[in-house]
Amino acid sequence: MAKFLYALLLFIPLIATAQKNGYDFKEAEAETRKLVYTSPDSALAIIKTTLSQKGKLHDTILGNTYNLYGLYFGMTGNADSSVYYFKKSLSYIDDYPKNRLRSLMNLSIGYRNKGDYKTSIKYLNEALKVSRKDNNKVGIAMAYGELASNYNYMVEYDKSVDYLLKAIKILKAENNTQQLAAIKQKLANTYLGMENFKFAIDLYKETLAEFKEIGMEKNYYLTLINLGEAHIRLEQYDKAKQSLQEAVQGLERFGDKELIGITYSKIGNIEKIEGQTDKAIASYQKAFDYLTETKSTRILRIGGEYIDLLNENGMYGKALGIIAEAEPYRKTIYSNIHDRMVYVKAIADTYSHTGKPDKAIAEYRNTIAIKDSISASEAQAAVQEIQAKFQTELQREKNLALEANNKALEQKIDNEQMLMLIYILGSIALISIILFVLRSYWLKTKLQKEQLKNTEAENKLIKQQHEYEQQLVSAQKQTIEEKQRELTATTLQMANYQTHINTIIKKCSTNEVALTDVKRELQLLLKQRDYWKQFETRFNSLHPDFEKKLTDRFGRLTKNDVEFCSLLKLNLSNKEIASLLQISHESAITKKYRIKKKMEIADDEEFDRLLLNL
Structure with missing residues (x-):
């Protein structure tokens, strides 16, 4: 009731909208059709x-x-109201x-749920006529499916299988x-x-996934209930x-008490087998x-199972109570021959143990x-049943083989697609590598050409620099040599002046010259420059670092020693130095010897080479 009120509250806005803006019947029908199976x-x-x-x-x-x-x-298990x-x-x-076809099909299901298979088949045949007249092939298939369900309940399995295969x-x-x-479920x-049972389980698992x-x-x-029954039969x-x-948890939402009751009976059967008697009795009672509340066609069968359980545990008084509740339905509710036998045998055992012979x-x-009656019908259908089982097992094997073949084909297709993908990716990768190699080769060649051009330019520049440096060195060498010659000439001229002075002095000593001549020559000399300073x-302009390098390296040398070395650097002989x-x-030889000693050099060639390189 609470669920209904909640659902009604949800649709109050829909009612208000209908009254205000016009009601969308098509949308309402679509929503109802969707909800009726879930809520x-x-x-x-x-x-x-x-x-x-x-x-x-409108009528529709x-x-x-x-x-x-x-x-x-029908969803809530009220067969009379559904009809x-x-x-x-x-x-x-x-x-x-x-529209008529849909209602005819549903009406036939309603009568089947009431156990009135004859009336159900009557309406299904009418549904077939409507479908054939309208060339509705899907309608024909669904009518075949419902006919198969009726024959299944009537234990006429050959007809049931025939209709299902057609559907x-x-x-x-x-x-x-x-x-x-839905047909596969049937x-x-x-x-x-x-x-x-094995083939049934395979099909139930397929349909469960499809229904979901x-x-x-x-x-x-509903499929879960039947799957549970198949597992029970296989222990x-x-x-x-x-x-x-x-199944019980899911069916509670639909409120289908008949299906919930059937499910509890199967749970009770398992509990009975497992020796959980109290739990089994509680489940069967539920x-x-x-x-009984829904007046289900399964009352006698499940009532018989419940009574058997009570008889086995000596609860005959409670069994009589169940019989009293079930007996009114024995004449009013249709049940198949097997269900009636379970019930009749159970109550016979109860009467036998309660003093009612x-x-x-x-x-x-x-x-x-x-x-x-069962034996007669079974004897007549025994061969057909064996053939049906054989065909069923054969069909199951074919289905399994077909499934394996389909999987193999799918795997083959997947493999081929994977190979194609690998081929495409490999081709792309190979082309990319080739392009990369070609580009690398092109870039390398271009770089090499650029490097070659740069090298040639550098070589040309170096050659030009070398030629320039050679010219510069040659010019510098010529300049140095010229200055060297000039300096040497000056030095020799100074030596000549010194010789001239010495000659005058000697003349004076021998009185070979007049005083006025000496005076005149000396005055001429005075007019000359200071040649040593010159x-x-x-020398310093020609060899600016000579004095510094010499004194830094040989600190013991005096200024006179440096001047003497300067004359030696000009490559003057000892005689020319002595004269100067x-x-x-x-x-002059002695002084040179002393300087070499101060410099700690014994070899003349080493001494001359050192002065030349400074």
């Missing part, structure tokens, strides 16, 4: 809002809305084939994946009934529990309460009669 209470709120609109509504609006009303009751509204829907849409063929040709999932149900993808939640949870109880518990005998007789100036300095030739 039935929200769908009901829109249905009531649509029907409450003022003015005369009323027909479609009542059809959705019937779907709501009522589906019939009401049909009264508005006689002239609209597609699958049509839907594959039409590429209708959504409806194909085929799995048939294989479950034929005890081909397309958002058909109710079908998803895979943990897997069965997992599926069934997920299942029985839900089923007459009732026990009567029910045992009923049990024998039902078994005989020598020093010119007015000393004897031996004194």
Whole structure:
């Protein structure tokens, strides 16, 4: 009730908008159709809002809305109400084939849920006529699917498989994946009934993924219930529990008490097998309460299982209570022959242990009669069942082989695509490398050419510089030599003046010359320059660092020693130096010797080379 109120509050703005700006019936129908499978209470709120609109509504609006009303009751497990509204829907849409087809199909499902398979098949045959007349192939396929479900409940598996294979063929040709999932679920149900559990499990797993993808939640949870049953039959109880518990949690949102009850009965069956008696009784009690509340066709079968559980544990009084609740449905509710046998045998055992032999005998007789009926029908269908199982297993093998082949093809395609991608990437990489190498070679060649040009230019420049330097050195050498010659000449001239003076002095000593002549010659000499000072100036201009380098390197040398070395650097002989300095030739040799000693040089060649290089 709280959910309904909440959903109604959500759609109050929609009602206000409808009254103010006009109601969008098409959008409301689309939203309802989406919600009815996931949130039935929200769908009901829109249905009531649509029907409450003022003015005369078009027949298709009323027909479609009542059809959705019937779907709501079908989702919540109220088969009687669903049948009522589906019939009401049909009264508005006689002239609209597609709408009529939808309501006919839903009406047939409603009757099947009530256990009235004959009436259900009647409406499905009418749906087939409408579909064929309208050339609606998908409609034909869905009618085949619902016929198969009826025959499955009626334990006529050969007819069920036949209709399902026809439906699958049509839907594959039409590429209708959504409806194909529902048909595959029905085929799995048939294989479950034929005890081909492994193939049933394979199909259930496929359809679970498909229902989840397309958002058909109710079908998803219904499939989980059947998957749980298949696992139970294969004694895979943990897997069965997992599926069934997920189904119960999901179905609570839909409020489908019949399906919830069926699910609890299967959980109770597992708990019974595992020896959890108290839990099994609690689960079966929940299942029985839900089923009696909805007047389900499964009351007798699940009631019989519950009574058997109570009998096994000596709880005969409680078993009688369950029988009392179930008996009124024995005549009013249709159930198949196998379900009736389970119930009759269980109550016969209860009567036998509670001192009611007459009732026990009567029910045992009923049990024998039902078994005989089952045996007769089974004997007649035994060969067909064996063939069906063989065909089923063969089909399963073919499906597995086809699946493996498809995977191999997909893998091959993936590999080819990967190879193509690798080839393309490799080609791009190779072209890139080639372009890179060519560009590198081009750049290298260009760089080499530039370097060659630069080298040639540098070589030319160096050659020019070398020639210039040679010219400069030659000019400097000529200048130095000229200055050297000039300096030497000056020096020799100074030596000549000294000799001249000495000659005058000698004349004076021998009285060979008159005094006036001496005076005249001396006056002439006085008019001359200071030639030694002139020598020093010119020598320093020619060899500016000679004195400094010599004194820095040989600190013991005096100024006279430096002057003597200056004369030696001019490559003057000892005799010329002696004449210039007015000393004897031996004194010049002695002075040179002393200077070499101060410089700690013994070899004359080394001494001359040192002075020359300074």
